[in-house]
Amino acid sequence: MNERSINRAKLPGAFHRVWAASAVSSLGDGIYFSALPLLALTLTHDSTVFGVMEAVSLLPWLLFGLIGGALVDRWDRRRTMVITDLCRCALLVVAAVASVDGFLNISVLIAIGFLLGIGGVLFDTASVAYLPELLARDQQTLQRANTRLQGTQRALGGFVGPSVGSLLFALSRTVPFAADAASFLFSSLTIRTLPVPPKKPAKPKTFILKDARIGISYVLHHKLLVGLAVRPAIGNFAFGGTTAVLALYAHDTLHLGSAGYGAFLTTQAVGGLAGTFATGWLIRRLGTGGALTLTASVEAAALLGIGVSVNAYCAGAGLVALGAAVGADMTLGPSVRQAIVPDELMGRVTAVSRLTAMSAAPLGALFGGWLAHLVGLRAPFLVGAGVLVLMTGVAARLTSNKRIDDALVKAARVREEAAADTSFLPETA
Known part of the structure; x- marks a missing residue:
């Protein structure tokens, strides 16, 4: 067996499901991030509002990043990713329906962006923590896996997604958000098929901030x-x-x-x-x-x-x-x-x-x-x-x-x- 075959064998089929979920989700993210400012332009031309929207994308990490990390260490990481993606899917469905019915305003859009950001904190932290479990903490295997994940995220989230998002928005302002919702649904259903990690031993409950410290x-x-x-x-x-x-x-x-x-x-x-x-x-x-x-x-x-x-x-x-x-x-x-x-x-x-x-x-x-x-x-x-x-x-x-x-x-x-x-x-x- 040559070196290439050995390297491929070290990435189990379960990782390829993670890879597929990440690819579709990255495409959806690229669609969302290009369509979001276009939708905001139909609601306001106030540059201050756009600044607030940019800040909202960072706030969830600043406010809940440490707590999110502590919660991920307490919870089942696979289940956390599944539930988080389902919640993000639901939020985007709400945004699409509100847009169709004319109920969507800039305040609702900012609130949805903030909640999606909290979901991103939990999902990203859980996915980074789950991967070593899946790949037995072998550094070379993790490096190859991260290369594939990062490359796919850059290609689909950075190149393909934004272009597709702009085209979809030209068709209808609700379509990009429906497409991103579908990407989260696909990701959730795919992750649900991953191996269930061993149940963590029960530990005495401690204050969440103590865990973060x-x-x-x-x-x-x-x-x-x-x-x-x-x-x-x-x-x-x-x-x-x-x-x-x-x-x-x-x-x-x-x-x-x-x-x-x-x-x-x-x-x-x-x-x-x-x-x-x-x-x-x-x-x-x-x-x-x-x-x-x-x-x-x-x-x-x-x-x-x-x-x-x-x-x-x-x-x-x-x-x-x-x-x-x-x-x-x-x-x-x-x-x-x-x-x-x-x-x-x-x-x-x-x-x-x-x-x-x-x-x-x-x-x-x-x-x-x-x-x-x-x-x-x-x-x-x-x-x-x-x-x-x-x-x-x-x-x-x-x-x-x-x-x-x-x-x-x-x-x-x-x-x-x-x-x-x-x-x-x-x-x-």
Whole structure:
């Protein structure tokens, strides 16, 4: 049996059902996110309202991320994903019916978006925590699985979905939301066929916030997990600052029109897709830690290149490189985390890491906007590149090959000891 056959054999049929559910759901998400602003435009042209809608997409993580992680560690993760997707399907059906009947207004749309965001917190955390259970916490297998999931999400959610959503909205403003509802229904029914995980042993009930604090403490006392959490946080601070002024930079400095700006953004998505599928190649040659250090360096160089570009072609090349590095990062870090974190803490550690990363973006956006106003539109890119150089140092020190290998060995030893202890328990009738 050749290497390719062995690698394929390590991904069980159950994973392919997860993959199918993720693919359809990503397509639905892409449809929704392109149709939502179009629907909002039929209700209001107030730019403040659009700002509120953008903030609402982040609020569920800020308000409920840690609690959601604690709940996922208490609940059956497979059942959590099934119920969450059914609820999101129902919400979108309500939105479609309200749109047909003329009851949909901007307040209802924002409320539905907020509730969908809460569902996203629970589903995303549960799915990240369920995957290691399914794939026996093998880091190489998890990396291949995450590559497929990330690549599919980028292709369908980033390329196909938005285009389909715009076309469907042109047919009827209710059709995109009905299509997204159908994607959640398909996902729910597919996940329901997955293997039922072993029932968790009963534990004394504790206060939910205490459970959340345990997750925070676990991350803070684990240097590798700190590195894997701080790394994207530093990156998102820099990226938040540049994203805030990217449209202005493209228009005023690179002299791009609307069509050119759309093509400009697509280059980053193309790079992201390529970077996602290059992850395995990087790991084989550099190790996971070496790959993380390399991608951090590429991100710094790419942001610097965009900031000093003399035309849109040079800046577009920088965006391709930036997208490729970020795409690889989004597979590398989670795969290591899933392999080393104990099952009973996976939901909370995932939530802490995601919240740390996401909270830095709005701070970076505020800083980038202020810096551009004070110094000029190139400044956020140049300062951001300096911030990313700092991130390279973090990656080299806290997420080195040695630190990752040691953590993987220790996690495997802990699991073996736990299995040995369980094997000596007396059988019960």
